Amino acid sequence: xxxxxxxxxxxxxxxxxxxxxxxxxxxxxxxxxxxxxxxxxxxxxxxxxxxxxxxxxxxxxxxxxxxxxxxxxxxxxxxxxxxxxxxxxxxxxxxxxxxxxxxxxxxxxxxxxxxxxxxxxxxxxxxxxxxxxxxxxxxxxxxxxxxxxxxxxxxxxxxxxxxxxxxxxxxxxxxxxxxxxxxxxxxxxxxxxxxxxxxxxxxxxxxxxxxxxxxxxxxxxxxxxxxxxxxxxxxxxxxxxxxxxxxxxxxxxxxxxxxxxxxxxxxxxxxxxxxxxxxxxxxxxxxxxxxxxxxxxxxxxxxxxxxxxxxxxxxxxxxxxxxxxxxxxxxxxxxxxxxxxxxxxxxxxxxxxxxxxxxxxxxxxxxxxxxxxxxxxxxxxxxxxxxxxxxxxxxxxxxxxxxxxxxxxxxxxxxxxxxxxxxxxxxxxxxxxxxxxxxxxxxxxxxxxxxxxxxxxxxxxxxxxxxxxxxxxxxxxxxxxxxxxxxxxxxxxxxxxxxxxxxxxxxxxxxxxxxxxxxxxxxxxxxxxxxxxxxxxxxxxxxxxxxxxxxx
Amino acid sequence: xxxxxxxxxxxxxxxxxxxxxxxxxxxxxxxxxxxxxxxxxxxxxxxxxxxxxxxxxxxxxxxxxxxxxxxxxxxxxxxxxxxxxxxxxxxxxxxxxxxxxxxxxxxxxxxxxxxxxxxxxxxxxxxxxxxxxxxxxxxxxxxxxxxxxxxxxxxxxxxxxxxxxxxxx
Ligand code: SF4
Numbered sequence: 112x113x114x115x116x117x118x119x120x121x122x123x124x125x126x127x128x129x130x131x132x133x134x135x136x137x138x139x140x141x142x143x144x145x146x147x148x149x150x151x152x153x154x155x156x157x158x159x160x161x162x163x164x165x166x167x168x169x170x171x172x173x174x175x176x177x178x179x180x181x182x183x184x185x186x187x188x189x190x191x192x193x194x195x196x197x198x199x200x201x202x203x204x205x206x207x208x209x210x211x212x213x214x215x216x217x218x219x220x221x222x223x224x225x226x227x228x229x230x231x232x233x234x235x236x237x238x239x240x241x242x243x244x245x246x247x248x249x250x251x252x253x254x255x256x257x258x259x260x261x262x263x264x265x266x267x268x269x270x271x272x273x274x275x276x277x278x279x280x281x282x283x284x285x286x287x288x289x290x291x292x293x294x295x296x297x298x299x300x301x302x303x304x305x306x307x308x309x310x311x312x313x314x315x316x317x318x319x320x321x322x323x324x325x326x327x328x329x330x331x332x333x334x335x336x337x338x339x340x341x342x343x344x345x346x347x348x349x350x351x352x353x354x355x356x357x358x359x360x361x362x363x364x365x366x367x368x369x370x371x372x373x374x375x376x377x378x379x380x381x382x383x384x385x386x387x388x389x390x391x392x393x394x395x396x397x398x399x400x401x402x403x404x405x406x407x408x409x410x411x412x413x414x415x416x417x418x419x420x421x422x423x424x425x426x427x428x429x430x431x432x433x434x435x436x437x438x439x440x441x442x443x444x445x446x447x448x449x450x451x452x453x454x455x456x457x458x459x460x461x462x463x464x465x466x467x468x469x470x471x472x473x474x475x476x477x478x479x480x481x482x483x484x485x486x487x488x489x490x491x492x493x494x495x496x497x498x499x500x501x502x503x504x505x506x507x508x509x510x511x512x513x514x515x516x517x518x519x520x521x522x523x524x525x526x527x528x529x530x531x532x533x534x535x536x537x538x539x540x541x542x543x544x545x546x547x548x549x550x551x552x553x554x555x556x557x558x559x560x561x562x563x564x565x566x567x568x569x570x571x572x573x574x575x576x577x578x579x580x581x582x583x584x585x586x587x588x589x590x591x592x593x594x595x596x597x598x599x600x601x602x603x604x605x606x607x608x609x610x611x612x613x614x615x616x617x618x619x620x621x622x623x624x625x626x627x628x629x630x631x632x633x634x635x636x637x638x639x640x641x642x643x644x645x646x647x648x649x650x651x652x653x654x655x656x657x658x659x660x661x662x663x
Numbered sequence: 664x665x666x667x668x669x670x671x672x673x674x675x676x677x678x679x680x681x682x683x684x685x686x687x688x689x690x691x692x693x694x695x696x697x698x699x700x701x702x703x704x705x706x707x708x709x710x711x712x713x714x715x716x717x718x719x720x721x722x723x724x725x726x727x728x729x730x731x732x733x734x735x736x737x738x739x740x741x742x743x744x745x746x747x748x749x750x751x752x753x754x755x756x757x758x759x760x761x762x763x764x765x766x767x768x769x770x771x772x773x774x775x776x777x778x779x780x781x782x783x784x785x786x787x788x789x790x791x792x793x794x795x796x797x798x799x800x801x802x803x804x805x806x807x808x809x810x811x812x813x814x815x816x817x818x819x820x821x822x823x824x825x826x827x828x829x830x831x832x
Contacts, residue, residue, distance in 0.1 A: 272743070
């Protein structure tokens with residue numbers, strides 16, 4: 112993992128001191144809430160329906176067990192014992208008191224964490240593949256470049272007041288677990304025909320009220336050009352992005368209005384000036400950062416552990432969990448373990464302080480003390496010996512963390528919705544809970560197979576409903592909560608925007624409607640291997656429409 | 664409105680002249696690009712320094728070689744949230760090597776001063792006296808910089824690898 116040096120420590124400390132002074136000015140009434148707003152937003156502090164909400168950055172979703180323990184402590188000391196992991200690999204606390212926030216930030220700084228750039232119209236926390244460094248088919252570890260971009264974008268003097276927020280995601284494999292096509296800039300590490308490693312740069316993806324899949328602006332960018340090229344894109348966007356209408360201010364709208372060809376020309380022209388300039392990263396610095404992401408000391412093992420096999424034979428429940436929650440590791444004898452934060456009837460992404468501590472302890476015991484946060488609001492232990500999977504599973508089970516539903520119907524992604532968010536039209540969390548209860552039978556979930564359900568409480572799409580296989584969007588009709596259903600979305604390397612299937616359903620009817628969609632799929636699929644999205648692609652919307660609206 | 668230059672509140676020798684307003688012949692003035700384009704022939708023959716105001720959608724190359732005639736390029740922050748002038752400032756300094764004064768006007772607030780300075784702005788028309796008075800302390804709140812910009816502060820990438828580089832020789 113990356114470790115702060117004196118410079119990283121200094122800037123985070125200085126920012127806390129600065130914010131403490133700003134909070135002081137606010138509490139003393141020297142500045143109004145309006146004047147304070149941009150200052151608190153620079154530190155990830157939002158004012159929500161009932162209280163402040165603090166969003167803490169988890170750069171590229173990587174946490175140490177020590178950091179996780181601090182997050183647990185903060186949940187206990189400053190929140191009501193919970194934290195909420197978000198779709199951008201961050202964590203949110205819903206009940207901090209303003210006067211306490213500087214102390215909270217101090218505690219974060221001690222474990223090399225902060226809340227910088229988790230809000231505001233700046234370059235936000237960089238996200239990456241949660242399997243970075245351990246994925247079997249990885250070309251290079253995206254965390255190296257995510258860290259480089261994190262540092263470059265920290266308090267960037269030119270790009271802190273962009274037309275709108277700006278999100279960058281990276282992946283180092285063909286399988287996209289970081290949804291790079293749905294970001295302002297998506298970066299995929301690739302190999303060209305000569306074997307050289309560089310980047311494919313996608314631009315202009317995003318969700319919100321105008322969902323757009325990013326287009327490729329550069330097929331192959333040499334490594335050393337990364338920062339100059341990013342600077343060129345950001346500069347063009349900073350000058351030309353719309354500022355008159357918040358809904359048209361994201362870079363995706365600029366790319367659409369200029370056209371990809373013209374936009375590319377503008378960026379490439381700017382890039383000719385920046386290439387080779389001061390922003391280009393010195394090789395020594397690249398090497399320094401790379402060294403932090405060296406693999407942990409793996410033991411030399413073989414795949415196919417006997418302990419694992421016999422445990423699978425003996426325990427059906429364990430076998431089911433291995434099937435959905437465990438993935439292939441690049442190192443023989445090891446596995447990647449996903450911890451579902453979606454127990455039946457639970458709040459997606461919520462973790463209690465006790466659960467966070469349990470995960471930290473298990474990470475120390477089984478996974479070199481490393482934890483990842485996924486954009487599906489789950490956690491990952493990146494490197495577990497296959498022979499220890501059963502004991503890890505027992506440990507997770509004690510804490511209710513062994514739900515075997517990763518990538519399945521119960522693994523619902525939901526935004527905070529009307530329970531917390533002042534922009535919401537409708538509740539998300541109780542809908543997620545009700546749907547989760549409908550699919551509480553794990554065997555049934557496994558029979559249904561891979562299925563993503565995403566819920567957003569409004570068109571801002573924080574729950575990524577556009578790219579859920581089944582997406583629910585909260586809308587308001589005459590003061591009542593309704594939910595529009597979209598089908599066929601996906602967030603992987605074949606990213607698709609889902610299509611609205613028909614008129615919206617009421618709060619009470621929507622869980623049943625989701626069930627109808629799933630039942631229709633089960634009746635119509637060719638065989639058990641045809642997943643929901645594949646079946647939808649083959650069948651189109653008609654059978655689902657018929658089933659949903661037949662009785663209306 | 665207080666002007667801060669070289670870290671101090673200083674009297675402002677320059678006057679902003681609105682379009683259509685009479686321009687004094689013997690005092691330093693700042694005019695819009697429209698005014699400059701319309702009255703260039705007479706403006707170049709004044710005996711006093713002249714400065715130019717850029718709109719946020721203008722790039723310095725519109726001025727061509729005239730850029731180097733100006734003692735001041737004034738760029739606007741219509742609202743603190745509108746960050747186009749940061750790019751304009753960096754381009755003026757880094758690409759066009761403009762060495763005169765680059766001045767910020769408009770919604771110039773204390774908490775953005777460091778960003779402005781890093782982008783090459785060296786004169787600040789600050790609305791609130793308290794913000795102007797806090798200039799030095801505000802600028803000093805952060806001492807570590809993670810990227811090169813138009814100032815001469817050394818970014819950490821250079822500082823970190825200094826030891827390595829000298830060792831290599
Ligand atoms: S999607 Fe809407 S309701 Fe949900 S968190 Fe985002 S802004 Fe709030």
